[in-house]
Amino acid sequence: MKHQSLKTKLMMLTTTITFIIFALFSMFIIYFISLYLKDQETDTATRSTYDTVNLLKTKTLGQITSTDINAAITDAQKLVLYDKFGRPIFEETHNDNLDYTPKFEKVNQLKIYETKHNNKSYIVVYVPVNTSYFTGYEAIIHPLDNYDSIIKFMIVLASIFGLTALFIIAIISYIFSSQITKPITILSDKMKQIRRDGFQEKLVVPTNYEETSDMIHTFNNMMEQLEVSFDQQKQFVEDASHELRTPLQIIQGHLNLIQRWGKNNPEVLEESLDISIEEMTRITKLVEELLLLSKDSRSNTGQELDTIDINYEIQSRIKSLRKLHPDYSFNFQSNFNAIRMNINRYHFEQMLLIFIDNAMKYDTKNKNIEVHTNLKNRNITIDIIDHGLGIPKKDLEFIFDRFYRVDKSRSRKEGGNGLGLSIAKKLINSYDGIVKVDSVVNEYTKISVVFKESFINK
Template sequence: MKKVYKYFSQLPIRWKITIWSSLVILILFVAYNSVQYYVMRTWMLEQEERNIQEKMREIQAYYSEQPFFIGRSQVINSSGFLEKANEANELIRIMDREGNLLVAVATNLPRELMITPVESKDLEHVKVNGKHYLVHRKPVMTNGFIGYIEVIRDLKNFERLQGLIFLVTWSAGAGAVLLSGVGGMLIAKQLLAPISALTYTMKRIKMRGFKERVHQDKNQKDEIADLSNVFNEMMDAVELSFQKQKQFVEDASHELRTPISILEGHLKLLDRWGKNDPEVLEESLRASQQEVERLKMLVYELLELTRLESDRLEIAEDLTEPIPIVEEVIKKFSMLYPNFTLHFENEIQGNFQVSMAERHLEQILIILLDNAVKYSNDSKSVDIHTKRVNENFHISIKDYGIGIPFEDLEKIFDRFYRVDKARSREKGGQGLGLSIAKRMVQNYSGEITADSLEGEWTQITVILKGVFEEDKSL
């Protein structure tokens, strides 16, 4: 049994569908044909029994209802009537009460059956010499005779018809099972065609890369079409993910190469001349320390971004009041950059909270304000604006610096992307801050957007889900 199960489990789905459909049809036909055959056989037997009982009543009536005397001799001489009543493959005989045969009439039956005693009380089926007979015995009483009438009918026509019905029924059943198997194969082939196409596409993807997609019929709207759509969408996402990963590796390699090259250059310089030259030694050590700090910051930001993009950010369920955090971050930046003016305008009335952890909101604000200060250029003014729009909390940070070209607005949230790479490197940026901020906002189901006018201003807006409570004192 285990071998059969193992063999069946290894068959292709097409053959499994064919075998199962044929097996189900076979079981249904066996059950239906068995019931049909049994019903027809029972009905034909009942017909034979009713016919022989009707014949018996007719013969009994002939002897019992005669107005004149009927004795033993009259019964023996009544063979003419019995011959008229007798049918093909039938025996009619009359015996006295001791079982002695008086008269017998038979058609197409062996003569020895006429004198063969048959043990039958009323109506039953018997086998004589391998043949099937229906025997009916009833008493007959006249004004001069008491005995038995026996009607014996050969059921060979019934057996022949029964065999023909059996043959036709089961031949039709076998043909139906065979046709169902062929139909099952055709249906399985038709149904599995999209899956075969999906398998073929997977093989092509394995050989040629992620550009291949499953061909789809626009008119097809079934479950397999949905599977193909999901597969194509998944491959789009996988291809995009691999492209981003490739770009990430290339960008990270490029960003790491510069500080490593600088460190290598200073180490070679120290090795050649810095051992005995305090001035060269001090300069190289200072530059190397700066590059190490840059490397440390870059690695930290890469790890943070990787953690965010792998959905391992711990999402806090507690609500946070944002205004005190905004004010605290503005206070810290005012101390760090005393020559900058940070304007804060709050339009929200009443108490409210946002669905974000306090530390994450603070980190986002630090990233945005740090960028605003770095790229303010000659302008020393930054505007911070908070307001409520429907049930959302909006905070905008606007600087009046170098601005961003329109075609670069959609790219500034990409990893390592800088509008002006040379100037950005001088300012110490790694090009990861906005990527980290965007991913963090998205993890809290928020939204972050950018707007800018090149050479004049840049504004970053963060939208978070809020829980507001109206100020009842107003």
Template sequence: MMKIAKLYGHLPIRWKLAIWSSIVLFVLFVTYNSLQYYVLRTWMLDQEERNIQEKMKEIHAYFSDKPYRIDRTEIINSSRFLERASEMNELIRIFDKDGNLVVAVAAPGVARELIVTPIYNKDLEHFQMNGKHYLVHRTPFITPSFIGYIEIVRDLKNYERLRGLIFLVNVSAGAGAILLSGIGGMLIAKQLLRPIAALTETIRRIKSRGLKERVAHNINNRDEISELTSMFNGMMDDVESSFQKQKQFVEDASHELRTPISILEGHLKLLNRWGKNDPAVLEESLEASQQEVERLKKLVLELLELTRLESDRFEIAEEQIHPTPVIENIIQKMRVVHPDFEFTFANEANIENVQVKMAERHMEQLLIILLDNAIKYSGESKKMDVAIQHLKDSGEVAIEVKDYGIGIPKEEIQHIFDRFYRVDKARSRDKGGHGLGLSIAKRMVNNYSGKIFASSEEGSWTTFTIILKEAKDNF
């Protein structure tokens, strides 16, 4: 049994489908044919029994219609009627009350031994003799001059022949159907598994050629296999995109890390050669090295923050806050740090009582990122506008941060939330940016099921808009 199970486990799916379809069809055919055979056999036997009972009624009616007394002599003289009444393969005989045979009429097809062999059994029953099937019907026969019984025996060879034919037809039809089902199962399995075979082949090509391979499929199909193929292609698109982003991330991170490391290496070599004995060179190198270390520290912290936001370890705060006081507090801090900038806050809808679902520290971090980014790219302008409004129709809160600086080209807007992406890479590096702040902001907003987007006019202004869901009181 274990060997059979092991062998079955090694079979291809198409063979398993063919085997199981054959087994299921076999069970169905056996059940159906058995039921059909039983019904037909029962019906034919019932017909035979009805016919022999009708024959018995006919014989009784013949003797009942005679106007004179029925005695032994009259019964013997009725043999001509009994010969006419008997059918092929049928025996009719009359016994007296002592079981003595009075008259017997047998068709040519009936075995002779039945004529001289009395039957003392039930009124209507089946019996076997010499491998043949017989049906016997016995009823009492009583007249004023005679007491006995009438017996009709029918050879059921026609019934047996028809029954055997039906059995043979059922078996042959079942066997043919099972054979055809096996062949059909193989063909159907091959047809159904063709997309899976294509999927398997595509996976092999992906392993040897790369992530650009896809499974060809008809987009008009809506079955489960087509849905699986579509999901696989979509998954591979995501994997390829993620791989490309990861590759780009590694390249960008390597590039960002290479610059401060190269600067540190240069100053260390300078100190090692002659800077140790020159106080001016020593002080300059230490100061530059400290600046690069700070840059490295900030870059690593931003990378860790972004990784945390993109992982499952980021915990969504369950608290509700009023955004207006948080915004006012951050603006006040920015005014202290950047006294040369003008910050204005417009509470357009006076929504002090409206709350959003976000941790206060995350709201502060989000605003600092946007305001710091606006300050870096404000250009000659020193004006900054912050606004908040309540979108009552959609049950959302919108926060806008607008600067009047260098702006963003239209073709660049779709990339500004990518990691390490900077519109002006050279100027951004001079300003101390790494291109991670907006990526962190977008990931943070997404984690709270919000939206963030930017609009800009190059050389005039840039607006970042945050949309957060309003927190209900019954949250």
């Protein structure tokens, strides 16, 4: 279905609204002017009625002349006198087109009403007359021809002005709509170009509108994030393929070796099986870590939270590590005897062991690992410090990227997949924590993990 353009829709909307406002305003003006004119016509007819009554108080019918009547009524009006029995006895008018004479109506006081005859409107004023010269009733017929002509002229004039205004407003609305929608049209064309040429193009459109400027800024930020995500995904696929290819090739090579002549040689068979099992273990660990990283970070905190003493948990892990690695020294310090935190116990242990294990891998000379905890300003800080190889400044910002290795040959020998630090950072972020790294090559590396107040047990 073809949609209506925003420019046309905006033009129609503004034109319609403006025309409706103009029409309502015109009707409002015409209505109140008609009321005012009707009151003026009624006042004229009433004034003529009182003037003729005053005339009848001073003279008899025989003494009243046309000049007297013309002085009392207007040229357009008609005077009709009725005797006390309701019989018309006198009529006077200078309006040849006024042939309407209303039926007699007996009244006790002044009565005014509006009537129609032969598609013409009249105001009729009845009044009883009781003077020393005349007793009966008087009627003034006041035609509304001028009033009707003025109202019709105003309606015609308003219609002409309305149609002219409608045309002018439509043109102006179209021009302004074109100006307003011009940045959007340019945006659309640029977006199509970016879709065709790739993420490298940035949206640069001159605009004087705050909304479209914000839209451009948001779109460029979104494209930058998409470009980063796309590059990360591409790198992730390439690295994962590389990491899986090596152990699979090793396994395939040893299976081929066994198939050719190793099955008859127990030593070759055992060695090939051991290597294949070791590589399968590596693949299994890699797949598990990939699955963990692929999970939504928000789902991590969906697991049951435990209230743990992180000092106790760290000391317990260090105690176990001392038995496994007696050649390493582990030092623990804290400014509090106990620091309690709401966190999943398995997540905390996994994060801690990743950092300590990473520190041990790169400190094979001094073999001295330090763990410090601190509670300050309702924030928990955990520092893991080693005095090993250190990390070059150029690598600091990348160490938490998937599969990134500062020393790739050494990481391969240590059996790492390059995913540990990524997993640790993902776990920390899921609890609104942050991780910072400070390192000097061949001196030390310090990993600082900070958890905010929301996860501290109060």
